[in-house]
Amino acid sequence: MRLLGGELRKLVKRPATWITLGIFLGVLVLLFLAVGASYQTIGRAPAGQGGGPEAQAAIRSLLAFPGAYASVASFIGSIGGLFAIVFGASAAGSDWGWGMIRVAVSRGESRGRYILGKLVAVALLLVPGAIAAFVVGVVAVALAATIAGLGTAGMGSPDAVGTLPWLAVRTWLALVEQAAIGFAIATLARSQLAGLGVGIGIYFVESFAAGFWPEWVRYLPFSVVTSLLREPGTAGGVDVNGSAGALASTTVDQTTALLLVLAYLIASAIVSAIALERADITG
Amino acid sequence: MSGAPGPAPLAFATRGLARAYGTTHALVGLDLAVPQGVVYGFLGPNGAGKTTTIRCLLGLIRPDAGTMELFGEPYTARDRHRLEQVGSLVESPAFYPYLSGRDNLRVIGSTGAAPARGRVEEVLELVGLRDRAGDRVGGYSMGMRQRLGIAAALLSDPRLLVLDEPANGLDPAGIVAMRETLRYLAAQGKTVFVSSHILPEVQQLADVVGIIDHGRLVRQGRLDEMLRETGHVRVRVLSADAGPAREALERLAGRDAVWEAAGQGDGDGWITVRVEPSRAGEVNRVLAQAGIYATGLDSGSDLESLFLSLTGNA
Structure with missing residues (x-):
């Protein structure tokens, strides 16, 4: 608990934590408001120019409640995943940059315990982060729906509200998995910058590869997040590029997605622990 | 019945310690014996293997060959928890720049051995940083960071204190204060292992000196005996x-x-x-x-x- 308290103190007091969250919330609000504001314009535009009733229907599926809850979760899990990579990589990598791994290890702290404690602290701090993003996202999507003239009917639907706790848990797990991947890369590379660069690079390479090998890519760590956050029986959700689209060929069922997300999370933790255990700490 | 006094118990010892970085041999069979309760000056030219020795002791790197003992017991990579008895300041002092001096000590104290209640304030007082303890470390001068580093090393009241160039960045008054603090700690029975390039400083501070060159010990003994020669x-x-x-x-x-x-x-x-x-x-x-x-x-x-x-x- 002492170790966890120390790790939480570091993360909470670090300006980068709040800057990352602030930028993400800003992007979240701006994107939903932009989508809401474009709804009427898109409806009037010809289909050949990306407008028309079909495009409007796609926007409606994003903004209209109760399906909008899934849209928000999916957005947090996908675009928010980029920010989670940044958060995870900076938590692990900065300790190398500032020489703090050396300080902890030379005090007799277990290397495995230290790195896992740090990862648990990242995961714990993502709880309020995910809740804040979800609340802000729901408010933003409600505003966007109002601007679009769709209203917020269905927002208080008991069925939809009943699914929110499980949706929130899945969203959090999606963020933790992606943060853990950034964390593991930064630990392996012993660099915050490498963790950010490589993590985000893999994220985009994976979404690019989905266009060529969807059958395989759907099992990869960032694609399974899309499957995990997709509400069964709905077309809701956005893919890792943040665009609504046909997801059937690039998704797996939710149970498989959950198991894969947990597997990637555990694998990232193990890789981080082994990497630190074997590392020569010379910086 | 009383027997002859045995050899002084050792705080830290190495036998045949070897470590290479690629084709560069940093340590080539180093035999050190650091008695308990003394200030030990660890000297050597640049690249002699001082920092490598300290890294081996602190579990930061693994030696390729040789053995180590800590407080008379064999010490290997599996015994790293025993470093809870060791406080250290290696290379340059490391801190989170966005945290205050006090918060840095608190988070450092969350690893390894738990510091006693009130210990953070005690060590801040000891190094003369209590007035600035609430300031972000990013704004500290090099001398203040060095003093905070010494405070961090003392946090868990260690039996062995390992300091690499502790006088770096300190002003003359700070050097005198540090020397007095280290002498005081040795008088309390703690062992102080100081690696330094400032030979006059070591001459004023150390009881025992070990000089290494090219990864080997070239001389070790009581400083007063060496100086007589x-x-x-x-x-x-x-x-x-x-x-x-x-x-x-x-x-x-x-x-x-x-x-x-x-x-x-x-x-x-x-x-x-x-x-x-x-x-x-x-x-x-x-x-x-x-x-x-x-x-x-x-x-x-x-x-x-x-x-x-x-x-x-x-």
Whole structure:
């Protein structure tokens, strides 16, 4: 608990934590408001120019409640995943940059315990982060729906509200998995910058590869997040590029997605622990 | 019945310690013995293997060969938890720049051995940083960081304190305060292992000295005994008297123990005699008996001369 308290103190007091969250919330609000504001314009535009009733229907599926809850979760899990990579990589990598791994290890702290404690602290701090993003996202999507003239009917639907706790848990797990991947890369590379660069690079390479090998890519760590956050029986959700689209060929069922997300999370933790255990700490 | 006193218990010892970085051999069979309760000065030229030795001790790297002991018990990578008895400041002090000095000590204290309640304030007071403890470390001067590093090393009240260049960045008052603190800690029975390039500082501080070069120990022992061997008396005589003075002094101390410094262009020259500093009066008397009167005389012992002669950098 002492170790966890120390790790939480570091993360909470670090300006980068709040800057990352602030930028993400800003992007979240701006994107939903932009989508809401474009709804009427898109409806009037010809289909050949990306407008028309079909495009409007796609926007409606994003903004209209109760399906909008899934849209928000999916957005947090996908675009928010980029920010989670940044958060995870900076938590692990900065300790190398500032020489703090050396300080902890030379005090007799277990290397495995230290790195896992740090990862648990990242995961714990993502709880309020995910809740804040979800609340802000729901408010933003409600505003966007109002601007679009769709209203917020269905927002208080008991069925939809009943699914929110499980949706929130899945969203959090999606963020933790992606943060853990950034964390593991930064630990392996012993660099915050490498963790950010490589993590985000893999994220985009994976979404690019989905266009060529969807059958395989759907099992990869960032694609399974899309499957995990997709509400069964709905077309809701956005893919890792943040665009609504046909997801059937690039998704797996939710149970498989959950198991894969947990597997990637555990694998990232193990890789981080082994990497630190074997590392020569010379910086 | 009382037996003869055994050898002093050791805080830290290595036997045949070896470590290479690629093709560079940093340590080649290092045998160190650091007695408990002393200030141990660990000296060596750049690249001699000092930092590598400290990294092995602190579990930051694994030696390729050799054994280590910590407080008389074998010490391997599996025993890293025993570092809870060791406080250290290695290379440069490391901190989170966005946290205050106090918060840094708190998060450092969340690893390894738990510090006693109130210990953070105690060590801040000890290093004279209590007034600035609430400021972000990013705004600290190098000297303040160094003092905070010493505070962090003392946080868990360690039995062995390992300090790498502790005087770095400290002003003269800070150096004096640090020296007093380390002497105080040694007097409390703690072992202080100091790696430093500042030889006069080590000479004032250390009880025992180990000198390494090219990854091997070249000399280890009590500093006062070493200095006795390097003691000297220097006399200044008129250049006209230099020849007879030298002959007289060679009769006293032997041909190899006398050498003349190059003239300073003012008509006088210095002659150095390698004898214990306490024999300065005898040297003066020998000159007077030869009818030569010194225009200057000093005596002393010099760790720097010993260091340079042992490491081949003289």
